[in-house]
Amino acid sequence: MSLFGSIEFKSAGGGLTWGQINDLWATTLGGSYQSRSGPAVSWRTALRVTAFLACTRRIVEAVSTVPTKLFLKPQGGSRTEAFDHAVYELLDSEPNEWQDPLQFKETLAVHCAVTNNAYAFVNRVRGKIVELIPIIPTHVQPKWRPDRTPYYLVTAPDGSQAEFTPSEILHIRGLSWDGLKGLDAVQLLQEPLGLALATEQTHAMLHAHGARPSGIISVDKSLDEKELIRLAAWVKKHYTGLDNVSRVMLLDNDAKFTPFDMKGVDSQHIALRNHEIESICHGMGVLPIVIGYPAEMAARAAAETLVALHLVHTVRPWHRRFEQAFNRQLLTKPERKQGYYTKFMDGEFLRATAKDRAAYNKDALGGGASPGWAMIDEVRGWDELPELPNGAGKHVYAPLNAGPIGDDGVPKSALGATPAPPKT
Numbered sequence: 237m238s239l240f241g242s243i244e245f246k247s248a249g250g251g252l253t254w255g256q257i258n259d260l261w262a263t264t265l266g267g268s269y270q271s272r273s274g275p276a277v278s279w280r281t282a283l284r285v286t287a288f289l290a291c292t293r294r295i296v297e298a299v300s301t302v303p304t305k306l307f308l309k310p311q312g313g314s315r316t317e318a319f320d321h322a323v324y325e326l327l328d329s330e331p332n333e334w335q336d337p338l339q340f341k342e343t344l345a346v347h348c349a350v351t352n353n354a355y356a357f358v359n360r361v362r363g364k365i366v367e368l369i370p371i372i373p374t375h376v377q378p379k380w381r382p383d384r385t386p387y388y389l390v391t392a393p394d395g396s397q398a399e400f401t402p403s404e405i406l407h408i409r410g411l412s413w414d415g416l417k418g419l420d421a422v423q424l425l426q427e428p429l430g431l432a433l434a435t436e437q438t439h440a441m442l443h444a445h446g447a448r449p450s451g452i453i454s455v456d457k458s459l460d461e462k463e464l465i466r467l468a469a470w471v472k473k474h475y476t477g478l479d480n481v482s483r484v485m486l487l488d489n490d491a492k493f494t495p496f497d498m499k500g501v502d503s504q505h506i507a508l509r510n511h512e513i514e515s516i517c518h519g520m521g522v523l524p525i526v527i528g529y530p531a532e533m534a535a536r537a538a539a540e541t542l543v544a545l546h547l548v549h550t551v552r553p554w555h556r557r558f559e560q561a562f563n564r565q566l567l568t569k570p571e572r573k574q575g576y577y578t579k580f581m582d583g584e585f586l587r588a589t590a591k592d593r594a595a596y597n598k599d600a601l602g603g604g605a606s607p608g609w610a611m612i613d614e615v616r617g618w619d620e621l622p623e624l625p626n627g628a629g630k631h632v633y634a635p636l637n638a639g640p641i642g643d644d645g646v647p648k649s650a651l652g653a654t655p656a657p658p659k660t
Contacts, residue, residue, distance in 0.1 A: 269423050271430020275437070279350050279374075282422045285432045287513040290527035291520035295349040298551040299558060300342035302580050304328070309575040318576060322365050323566050327578065331356075332367040341558070343370045344408060348554070349520070352410030352418025353378075355388070358403070358565070365566060368406060378407070378417045386416055408561040421520065428515040435509055455491045467491075522550050547582070555580040602633045 268278035275281065283289050306324040309315040318324050331340040344354035347370075355371040377389040388400040388407070409418035422429065459467065510529075517524040526546050562578040597615050602608030613629035616622070623629055 269426040271426050271434075273427070273430045273434040275430045275433040277422060277426045277429045277433070279422050281433060282350065282425070282429050285429055285436075285512075285516065287432070287516040287527065287529075288425070288429060288520070291517060291522040292346060292349045294522050294526050294546070295520070295550065295554060296342055296345040298546075299345035299348075299554055299580075300338050302555070302582050304337065304341070304558070304562070304578060304580055306576065306578050309577070311575065313575070321571075321576065323562070323576075323578070326365060326368055326566075327562065332369055335370075340368065340370065344558075345554070347373045348408055348410055348418075348557075350422060351420050352412070353420075354406075354408040356406040357400070358406050360404075371405075376405070380416065402565070406561065406565050408558055410557065425516060425519045428512050428519065432509065432512040432516065435512065439509070453491055453493050521553075522546075526550070551582065555582055608633050 268276035268281065271277050283292065304327045306318045306321055306327060307315050308318040308321075327337055329337065331337060335343070340356075344356065347354040351373045353373045353376070355373055355376045357369040357371055358365055359367045359369060371390060375391045377391075379387055379389055381387060386402055388402070388405045389397055390400055390405075391397050409416075410421070412418045453467070453471065513527075513529050514524055517527065517529070523545055525542060559578050559580060563572060566578075567576050597618075599606070600608055600610040600615055601612065609632065611630055611632055613623040616624070616629060
């Protein structure tokens with residue numbers, strides 16, 4: 237029995253052109269893209285580039301560590317958590333038998349960040365969703381039928397294939413050209429990633445062969461092959477590699493060591509690598525400062541400014557993509573009309589420090605001349621504190637100078653009361 241229950245997988249047939257086979261290898265079977273700088277780039281090698289890994293981690297952590305809730309807000313009613321709905325349990329407690337919600341969203345998020353596509357099999361029993369099973373994106377091919385209806389061709393580990401309808405596959409896509417499949421981030425960034433890999437390899441070789449950029453050894457007489465081999469072996473043994481950096485060089489037979497500066501291309505390694513960090517960050521939609529580059533700017537940046545920029549430009553778009561996918565593919569149209577919807581509780585990002593949290597809570601309860609928008613029990617719930625007894629925390633308050641106040645602390649005019657006529 238396969239991972240997807242009783243679904244029948246069929247053997248992948250032949251008849252493919254060489255171009256189709258190459259594309260299948262690169263995008264479906266986990267192969268790589270050849271960069272002009274030399275190194276082949278795949279998701280495995282891309283994650284070895286520190287900047288790409290750091291950007292991926294920032295996206296993944298922002299998606300996976302924020303709680304996701306299912307709410308019900310009927311038209312004209314108040315919002316409540318939909319505890320009794322099957323999707324609530326999947327997103328809040330247990331999406332499948334071996335993952336918790338953080339791990340499940342972490343898997344989908346890393347797939348999205350790297351390939352701009354994340355897939356999960358939606359297992360329904362008698363119409364009810366019972367589990368969500370992640371699928372490796374390189375094993376899924378979204379396709380169009382002749383009538384322009386989409387379907388998903390999934391390849392099992394043994395090479396057999398089966399077709400799934402959109403109702404059976406949860407598909408979260410990033411930037412897309414055709415609206416069906418996201419554009420592979422590794423393919424889009426294959427040149428800066430390839431250059432970063434090539435630069436890192438070159439820099440590594442520069443340290444591995446430490447005598448190469450140091451200078452030149454010259455002697456007054458001609459050396460035969462045996463003497464050249466002996467001299468090269470002596471230098472390699474005693475003066476190359478990290479263990480022999482800055483050692484005093486001892487030579488005989490009037491041999492001289494003349495140091496020289498590094499070539500221009502070698503001296504620009506650091507600048508080139510810094511440029512690649514910026515290029516990768518720009519392509520991934522992550523602010524360089526979020527991954528600690530440049531270090532001096534990260535040290536000076538205000539925490540609240542950094543959090544706000546990261547939230548608005550990186551985190552929020554990914555949260556909204558996940559929310560919309562959950563709403564459309566895990567909820568039916570009648571359920572959405574009833575007022576069911578999913579929500580990332582990303583208000584946590586607005587309370588990064590104790591000082592910021594105190595100011596945010598104060599404004600939520602009502603500060604200055606503005607009425608509050610949250611009840612005391614709601615604010616206490618943000619920090620997992622118990623509700624106040626006897627319903628004392630179930631009120632929204634407003635400043636005294638905001639006008640006549642009702643029993644619940646809200647200005648009467650805001651409740652629809654007719655304001656008193658002005659004095660003449």
